[in-house]
Amino acid sequence: MFFCEPTHVSFPRSELHARSTIDCRPFRLCALALLLVVTLLDVSYAAEQRTSPPPTAAAEVSPLAPVTLDGQVLFKVRGVSAFPAEQRAGLIEERLRELASNTSLPLDSLRVEEGTDRSLVKFSDELVVIVFEADAEIEGVSRQLLAEVYRNRIRAGVEAYRRDRNPPILYTHALYAVGATAAFSLSVYLVVLTFRRVDRLLGKRFKAKVEGLHLKTFRIVESERIWTGIRASNRLLRTLLILFLLFVYSQFVLGLFPWTKALSTRLLWLTLDPLQTMGLAVIEAVPNLIFLLILAIVIRYTLKLQEMYFTGIQHGTISLSGFDPDWAMPTFRILRLVTIVFALVIAYPYVPGSHSEAFKGVSILLGVIFSLGSSSSVANTIAGYSLIYRRAFKVGDRVKIDQLVGDVTAIRLQVTHLRSIKNEEITIPNSTILNSSVTNFSSLARERGLILHTTVGIGYDTSWRQVEAMLIEAARRTDGLLQSPPPFVLLLSLGDFAVNYQLNVYSNQPQESSRLYAALHRNILDLFNEYGVQIMSPAYVGDPATPKIVQKDQWFAPPAKPAAPTPSPDP
Numbered sequence: 001m002f003f004c005e006p007t008h009v010s011f012p013r014s015e016l017h018a019r020s021t022i023d024c025r026p027f028r029l030c031a032l033a034l035l036l037v038v039t040l041l042d043v044s045y046a047a048e049q050r051t052s053p054p055p056t057a058a059a060e061v062s063p064l065a066p067v068t069l070d071g072q073v074l075f076k077v078r079g080v081s082a083f084p085a086e087q088r089a090g091l092i093e094e095r096l097r098e099l100a101s102n103t104s105l106p107l108d109s110l111r112v113e114e115g116t117d118r119s120l121v122k123f124s125d126e127l128v129v130i131v132f133e134a135d136a137e138i139e140g141v142s143r144q145l146l147a148e149v150y151r152n153r154i155r156a157g158v159e160a161y162r163r164d165r166n167p168p169i170l171y172t173h174a175l176y177a178v179g180a181t182a183a184f185s186l187s188v189y190l191v192v193l194t195f196r197r198v199d200r201l202l203g204k205r206f207k208a209k210v211e212g213l214h215l216k217t218f219r220i221v222e223s224e225r226i227w228t229g230i231r232a233s234n235r236l237l238r239t240l241l242i243l244f245l246l247f248v249y250s251q252f253v254l255g256l257f258p259w260t261k262a263l264s265t266r267l268l269w270l271t272l273d274p275l276q277t278m279g280l281a282v283i284e285a286v287p288n289l290i291f292l293l294i295l296a297i298v299i300r301y302t303l304k305l306q307e308m309y310f311t312g313i314q315h316g317t318i319s320l321s322g323f324d325p326d327w328a329m330p331t332f333r334i335l336r337l338v339t340i341v342f343a344l345v346i347a348y349p350y351v352p353g354s355h356s357e358a359f360k361g362v363s364i365l366l367g368v369i370f371s372l373g374s375s376s377s378v379a380n381t382i383a384g385y386s387l388i389y390r391r392a393f394k395v396g397d398r399v400k401i402d403q404l405v406g407d408v409t410a411i412r413l414q415v416t417h418l419r420s421i422k423n424e425e426i427t428i429p430n431s432t433i434l435n436s437s438v439t440n441f442s443s444l445a446r447e448r449g450l451i452l453h454t455t456v457g458i459g460y461d462t463s464w465r466q467v468e469a470m471l472i473e474a475a476r477r478t479d480g481l482l483q484s485p486p487p488f489v490l491l492l493s494l495g496d497f498a499v500n501y502q503l504n505v506y507s508n509q510p511q512e513s514s515r516l517y518a519a520l521h522r523n524i525l526d527l528f529n530e531y532g533v534q535i536m537s538p539a540y541v542g543d544p545a546t547p548k549i550v551q552k553d554q555w556f557a558p559p560a561k562p563a564a565p566t567p568s569p570d571p
Helices: 013-020 025-051 085-101 133-139 143-164 167-205 207-216 223-254 261-284 286-315 325-350 357-373 375-390 430-434 464-477 510-530
Strands: 065-069 072-077 110-114 118-123 126-132 398-401 404-411 415-420 425-429 438-440 450-458 488-494 499-507
Touching (some): 065 085, 065 143, 072 085, 085 143, 110 143, 118 143, 126 133, 126 143, 133 143, 143 167, 167 223, 223 261, 261 286, 286 325, 325 375, 375 430, 398 510, 404 425, 425 430, 464 488, 464 499
Antiparallel strands (some): 110 118, 118 126, 398 438, 404 415
16 A cells, blocks of 8 residues: 655646646546455455465474473473574573572562563562563463463472572482492492302303203204303393493482482483484384395395306306306306395495485495505406406416416416425416416317427437437336327437437326426436437537446446336236
């Protein structure tokens, strides 16, 4: 609505007479139409306000805050945005403590003074609290009745406040605390003593029976574990009983003194609140836990089926074209990891607390730590799988990795274990093997045989035909070498002082190569000495007058002894 202040305007009489003759009916019609439109808008706005409450009505009601004295709640007050309820309650509590500690103010001086729009609760002439109409509206009672209730609660609280701080009462309560402390100490001593006797009694009566059970069950259940479980249960029961006595003692002693009474009243809730919170969290998480349980069961049986399938491939009961049986278990491990990761991705949203910021922060921290600290482990794992699928070697093979020679005893995800010729355990990271040259002495030896070779230098005065025949004969005399394919000799080079011959023999025992080389070299020496042929040194100044050979009668010079003759097989 628009309000206009009246203004005095003077017109000449002739003009006034002229204006009075003007027809005002059009103006009146326009004014009436404008008034009708405004009235309709006001009516529609009022109807809208009645049908839909204001959305901010609930927001204008501020929360309540309790007013306490010595831990006891007297009443609750509300606040406004400029003066919150907590601040108002704190100010009232401060006034109450100051007035309650002033014993010169009698309790009868606590009264209520009524005003036009508020009620004042005063202690003598000191203001304690102001009761407004808004406070009474929340409680659903009149302002005067609410102020009277506040006065009675304040009177009872102040009376208890002063009574608890009375020196004779404090002395009496101190004696009670001393007595409670003595009783608590005696109770704890008796509990410890009783449980010690119970422990000894269990040791005398039941330990022999438990050991007898151990003998009867053939080590299915270990007696020491049973006895340890019994003693642990006994200690747990003792600890729980002592904690219960401590709780009762603390609550009683703290409740004797006004300064700790608030803690005494809250002690039970401080103990039960975490349990209640955990219990409610568990109850709320029950649907998610059921889902996780079902998911775990499904994944478990899925992994079992996968293991059965790949175990069948490994043992040959299931065959796949182009798939080596040695790949079965490594492939199963990869598939198992993929299945578990997939299950974790599905289960993550259902894990209790997974949506909290703390859980996310811990997950990120663990991921960063894992990524920074496991780079070499991941590289070795990938290299281990690469070696398996490349089939560079397998367990039992004699291999040479760089300058290390040994038999493969274990192939793990991170490292490969070798047993050297000198029976040494060698551990090599898989990433190192992947970047090194690998010689496998066993892979072809099973089918075609491994070629062992040795080189001798013989003078030009000896026929090469004789040398080759002697070398072939030395190979035939050596047990453990294959005669098919037959051994062969290569003439490597015509050196400055000797002809270099290479004897090549086949063997299917690469692990015995050192022994076979030693036996072959012995037979070569014996044959060349037998036929009087000198094996040349790498270099010499001139030909000696007589060949440098060992005569046959000197082959077994002391302390050497001839070998026992090998019995001939029965015809």
